[in-house]
Amino acid sequence: MTRQQHAASTDQDLARTVKRSKAPAISRAAAVLRLLGKSENPLGVQAIARELGLVPSTCLYVLRALADEELVSFDPDTKRYALEAGVLTLARQWLRRNQFNDLAQPLLDRLAQTFGATMLGVQTMGLDHMIVVAISQSGQSFQLSTQIGSRFPALISATGRCIAAFGDYSEAELEARFSTLRWDEPPTFAEWKQQVSLARTQGFAVDQGNYISGVTVVSAPVWKARGKPSHALVATGIGSALKRSGLPELQDGLVSAARSLSNQLCGDVSADWT
Amino acid sequence: MTRQQHAASTDQDLARTVKRSKAPAISRAAAVLRLLGKSENPLGVQAIARELGLVPSTCLYVLRALADEELVSFDPDTKRYALEAGVLTLARQWLRRNQFNDLAQPLLDRLAQTFGATMLGVQTMGLDHMIVVAISQSGQSFQLSTQIGSRFPALISATGRCIAAFGDYSEAELEARFSTLRWDEPPTFAEWKQQVSLARTQGFAVDQGNYISGVTVVSAPVWKARGKPSHALVATGIGSALKRSGLPELQDGLVSAARSLSNQLCGDVSADWT
């Protein structure tokens, strides 16, 4: 069972986005790409159109355009479409010019080695979700498998508490989002709010088996600029194992890594100004 | 100096694609994404429009749509656009359901270990280019750095000779493409044709310092179906080092790995037929 879940992008959502935008074809194209990404096997025109609430002919034109751009592959025999390798090229280009990754990776590697935990670097995307952009596996212990590019709802687990703590969102917004989350051991909203306050004073957040039973997650926010944190460093591991290798030390290491990263990222910006 | 080069996608090309397509916004969007990928730093609306020959207002709408889809990031302060992490999500999804990668990776790892070479798995995209989709570094020697997602012109180096040898393209097509290639030590078209013939009879191709002086590249084709090869396994290394660790053995290993891979990939297809 895979853990990640997106804000269910329904036909309704797509329809609204398409209406508002001045370039609806692009919203449709993105929806098609996401659908093909989710799907286990290649899909035909009708299946895609039905799933996304598109007109088949429009959907066909979208697919042809995407195939021309090598973002989608087309099998002439089966008339099925799937994602194509062109998306890889874009991803590499993004990774290349992303200083967060370059700076975070060695820090994550060191922490993973020291504490035998699986370390993640995540990028926050408002209250919608966060995206895993860097990973370091400890190698020895059994890993909690997550992959680069995975998306999680914004307020879940330890990082969710950080986002809530340092993002100054209204309580109404938070509660609305909170109510849609799925946890193994869901905290009440009151409990969660208290943990968020604690995170605000401590500078990091902990999830002790709420999101996944038996798994402890620690998260510390990273800033690229003043305002809401843009990223977070995350440590995950089996609760008992993390306790044995020293949870307080891990928390300290994580927080100081996150702080040094924030300094470097903000510093680079000011270097551009000169 | 980076080696890769794309078929220079000029404004002309884009203009033609846009005209032909029934969904021009998508071609524009793809062009914008590629441009942002190439660019070292974030770009403004005008710069993008100028570079791609787009109308600024249209360009703005494209960018806004892409930003809505989290494929492009927008900095409200500087009004600059760049690639966003959404492209990572798509790439991961592509990698997940790609059996070539799953099957090729262990073979590449073994060959890289045995021969101290940098191994690549590439996917061919017609006569336009090929894309690196899997990598295994030997770890010990200093690596010839290439990254997943890199694009190379189709007919370059050893893999180019394989594509020409097993793709049954007309000589006119080949010569047109061949003439645009950049090599360190360019072969004449006649020499190259001879090497292509050799590759056809041997079942693999070698590039001895043509593409990059001092670097030897060996490539063996992989088929996913009858017809043109869809992929290739590639070994690269310093010429002298490869000779020392046994070039004939490397060639044998590469060819047999490619053959076994072809069998598995085609076998899956025939399994679908039953």
Added chain:
DNA sequence: CTTGGTTGTTCTATATATTGAATAGCACTC
């Protein structure tokens, strides 16, 4: 402070992308 040359953004007429029905093909069942 004004001027000149940028930039990003809004606005509206018109060329055109999108729609939904009609067409064409393919694989079954009867």
Added chain:
DNA sequence: GAGTGCTATTCAATATATAGAACAACCAAG
């Protein structure tokens, strides 16, 4: 072999995305 239900695809009318100019906001130089 005709019929049934599915596909993918084409086509022409119309709703609309786009182009180009006008606008606004900024910065640097005089």
